[in-house]
Amino acid sequence: METYFYVDFYVILNFIMNFFLLIITAMLRQKRCRFCRFLFLSCISAVISACYTYFFWERAVIQMGAAILQIGLFVFLAFGWEGWKQFGGDSAVFSFLTFFTGGFTGAIQSFLQRIKAPGKNSAVWILLAVFLLFLLFFLFRWEITRQEHFRKNIRTAKVFHRGKEEKIKVLYDTGNQLISPYTGEKVAVISQELASKMELEKGQNPLLIPYHSIGGDGLLKAYRMEWSRIDGEGCRKEFLVAVSENMKEGQDVQMILNIM
Numbered sequence: 001m002e003t004y005f006y007v008d009f010y011v012i013l014n015f016i017m018n019f020f021l022l023i024i025t026a027m028l029r030q031k032r033c034r035f036c037r038f039l040f041l042s043c044i045s046a047v048i049s050a051c052y053t054y055f056f057w058e059r060a061v062i063q064m065g066a067a068i069l070q071i072g073l074f075v076f077l078a079f080g081w082e083g084w085k086q087f088g089g090d091s092a093v094f095s096f097l098t099f100f101t102g103g104f105t106g107a108i109q110s111f112l113q114r115i116k117a118p119g120k121n122s123a124v125w126i127l128l129a130v131f132l133l134f135l136l137f138f139l140f141r142w143e144i145t146r147q148e149h150f151r152k153n154i155r156t157a158k159v160f161h162r163g164k165e166e167k168i169k170v171l172y173d174t175g176n177q178l179i180s181p182y183t184g185e186k187v188a189v190i191s192q193e194l195a196s197k198m199e200l201e202k203g204q205n206p207l208l209i210p211y212h213s214i215g216g217d218g219l220l221k222a223y224r225m226e227w228s229r230i231d232g233e234g235c236r237k238e239f240l241v242a243v244s245e246n247m248k249e250g251q252d253v254q255m256i257l258n259i260m
Contacts, residue, residue, distance in 0.1 A: 010053070011046045017101065018042035022078050025094045031079050032185050032238070038078060045074055071095060086234050154253065157230040161198040168194060170230060170255040178209055178258055180222070180240055186258035187222055187240045191247035194254045200225065200241070209242050220244060228255075 019042040026033045048070065075090045153172040158165060170188075178187035187209055195201070206221035220242035227237040247254065 014046035159228040161226045168254040171253045176256045176258045189256040190241045191254045195243045
């Protein structure tokens with residue numbers, strides 16, 4: 001019995017799945033979503049997967065080894081290097097989502113075969129399953145955030161930028177709902193005092209982030225800070241911080257994190 005391998009369908013479906021998995025991993029791991037990078041990596045990975053699947057069709061061990069190496073490289077290129085702990089966590093979440101999504105779409109295929117659905121409709125149902133999974137994970141993340149709605153937790157942290165280091169206190173507060181309209185990432189709020197100490201304005205053009213509050217609306221200047229290390233958490237690299245003049249000089253809390 002002959003086996004047919006539809007390369008075009010395999011590449012397209014793989015591309016969509018890769019992009020979906022990267023977005024969900026970034027969402028669950030609170031990573032910056034670099035859509036252009038994710039699209040490019042998803043395309044390249046889909047082509048590579050199609051190549052080794054075609055040439056090593058009946059060599060499961062080689063395919064498995066190539067897939068493991070590909071996942072590690074894929075995660076590294078997508079999210080960058082933040083240490084072994086972060087890399088291991090990112091890879092574990094990505095792998096879990098891969099198997100979970102594969103099992104879910106496999107169940108859809110099995111159901112369609114039992115009801116003898118036309119093959120041309122199977123692709124549509126599989127893509128619909130991916131869309132439903134995206135909604136599922138989005139709602140799951142929203143529910144976690146909702147349960148932390150009243151959580152306000154102050155921790156100590158170290159921030160680093162342009163060779164300067166400061167030890168500060170940060171506040172987890174759902175009241176901060178700043179989102180960058182350009183990248184979709186969450187934005188922390190820092191005091192003008194801290195921004196001056198870290199010299200954030202040097203060598204950077206500010207991004208203007210719109211805000212809405214009881215006191216009115218307006219725009220806040222935002223900059224990228226090289227990285228921070230919060231007690232009990234990993235590192236955050238190249239994240240956006242908006243400078244607020246409402247955070248008075250000398251107060252304990254100098255950064256408010258967005259946990260929405």
